[in-house]
Amino acid sequence: MKKLGALLILAMIGIFCYTSSGLPTISDPKSPPSQHVSPRYIEKSKIETGSPNFVTAVLADYRGYDTLGETTVIFVAGAATVMILRAGKGKGGEGK
Numbered sequence: 556m557k558k559l560g561a562l563l564i565l566a567m568i569g570i571f572c573y574t575s576s577g578l579p580t581i582s583d584p585k586s587p588p589s590q591h592v593s594p595r596y597i598e599k600s601k602i603e604t605g606s607p608n609f610v611t612a613v614l615a616d617y618r619g620y621d622t623l624g625e626t627t628v629i630f631v632a633g634a635a636t637v638m639i640l641r642a643g644k645g646k647g648g649e650g651k
Contacts, residue, residue: 596609
């Protein structure tokens, strides 16, 4: 069973290395995001969103639902943690 697990891990490492070799290098000016997405955000975010800061425009307007989803996940994780920690306390305030 351990050999199968090790084989699966090695296979996944191989797949990750193979697929990551096709990614553009960091700060490559010829990559698609650098040629299409970033210039559009920089040039048109003030006009389309009214925000003078284009980072805020991207997070609040262009990616609003994504940011809301991330915030919701963090809130639910925090609330679940508080509920789990409180459930461990008995009526006398001692952990069970």
